[in-house]
Amino acid sequence: MAAGKILYAQSGGVSAVINATAAGVIETARDKGMVVYAARNGILGALREDLIDTTKEAKASIAALRHTPGGAFGSCRYKLKSLDENRAEYERLIEVFRAHDIRTFLYNGGNDSADTANKVSKIGHALGYDVNCIGVPKTIDNDLVVTDTCPGFGSVAKYTALSVREASLDVASMADTSTKVFVIEVMGRHAGWIAAAAGLAGSKAGDPPHVILFPENVFDPEAFLARVQTTVDKVGYCTVVASEGVKDAQGRFLAESGARDAFGHAQLGGVAPVLVALVREKLGFKCHWALPDYLQRSARHIASRTDVDQAYAVGKKAVEYAAEGLNAVMPVIVRVSDEPYKWTIEAAPLDKIANHEKKMPKNFMTKDGFGITAAARRYLAPLIQGELPPPFGEDGLPVYVSLRNTAVPKKLKKFKAAS
Structure with a gap:
C-alpha cells in the first residue's frame, strides 16, 4: 500500500459526473484505510495550501456525490507553466506535499491536467520528494487520446x-x-x-x-x-x-x-x-x-448511467493504482465490444496522453460533412445508455449534496500563485 496521504484535485470545466469520480476516489480510499485530502478550487488550492479533509464528511454525503453535479471541492482554469518559466510554483507544490505527507496526487481533468500531472511526477523526484501522480480522465469534449471515451x-x-x-x-x-x-x-x-x-x-x-x-x-x-x-x-x-x-x-x-x-x-x-x-x-x-x-x-438529472459508472470506476481505479505505487499513469477506458457494449479499465502512461488531442475520425462524418455515419453511431450509441436519476424531494426538484469541506490546518507561509 502506498505510504502517505492522497491529494485529489478537480480541474477545468466540471461535468455532470465528475463528483461520481470523487466518490469513487474517497470511498475506495476509505475501504483501504487511506486518507484523502482535496484541493479547494483545484490546483490553486494545492498552491495556496487550501486543503480539505474528506475524512470529516459523512458516508452518506460521499455516496450522494454520485448523483450531484458541479465540482464538490471547487475547480479552476489554471495551467502551471514550465519549470523554467515558474520553478517557484513547482517548489511550492512539493513544499505543500511534504508538509502534509502527501505521496499521491490525483488530478481529475483533461489534456492540460494530464500534462501537469506528468510534469509534477517528474519534478517531484528532481526536487528530492517522490510523489506518485495519476491523471484521472474528465472532459465533456471527449478529446483525450488513448481512452476510448472520457467520463463526462x-x-x-x-x-x-x-x-x-x-x-x-x-x-x-x-x-x-x-x-x-x-x-x-x-x-x-x-x-x-x-x-x-x-x-x-x-x-x-x-x-x-x-x-x-x-x-x-x-x-x-x-x-x-x-x-x-x-x-x-x-x-x-x-x-x-x-x-x-x-x-x-x-x-x-x-x-x-x-x-x-x-x-x-x-x-x-x-x-x-x-x-x-x-x-x-x-x-x-x-x-x-x-x-x-x-x-x-x-x-x-438526465445523465447516462454508462457515463456515471465509468466516472466512478476511473476514480476507484486511480486509488487502486495509488495503492500499488503506480506513477505517471491514467486509468483509461478500453472498449471490449460494441454489441453488447463491454469495457474495462487499464493503466496508460501520461506521456502518451498529455499534449495530444483526439478529433473525430473522417469515417464518422458523412461525405457531405453534414451528418454522422453508421460507424459513428456504433461508437456513440452505447455511451448514452441507461439512466441513474437523482432522488427527488418534496419540492419536485433533485436532492443534491453540499459538503462541509472542512479545512486542513495550514503549516506554511502564504503563497501567491502567478496570474
Missing part, C-alpha cells in the same frame, strides 16, 4: 441528443406559420464529438438534426445555405447543430470574441446567432436559436 462526455451526449429531439418536435409543430430554422450551438472547440452526438436524435432519413457543423470541417456558407433550403423544401423545417469551434476558410472561429482563458484557449460562444443572421439575410426564414452552454455539462 456520455452525459453531455445524452443531453444533447435528447434536447435536439425534443426541440425539433416543437419546431416541426409550428413550422407552417412560424419558425422554419432552429439552430442549437454545442460545446467543442476543436473536436466535434458533442455535435456528432446530436446525430443520435434521428434514426432515419429526414429526422433531425438535418445539418451538423463540425469544427473538423471548414465552414462553406454556400453549401450550408443550400442544405438548409433543400431541407425546408422537403421536410418543412430545418434543425441545425453547430459546434462552437466552427471555422471559416481563413481558419478563424465564427464565434471568436478575441478573449482567451487561463489555458490560452479562445473564448467562444455565439456561432448560433451568426448562422441565424446568415439564414435570415440570404433565405428570409424565421429562425430561433439556443445556446445551452453550462446546461450541457450540468444536466445530472
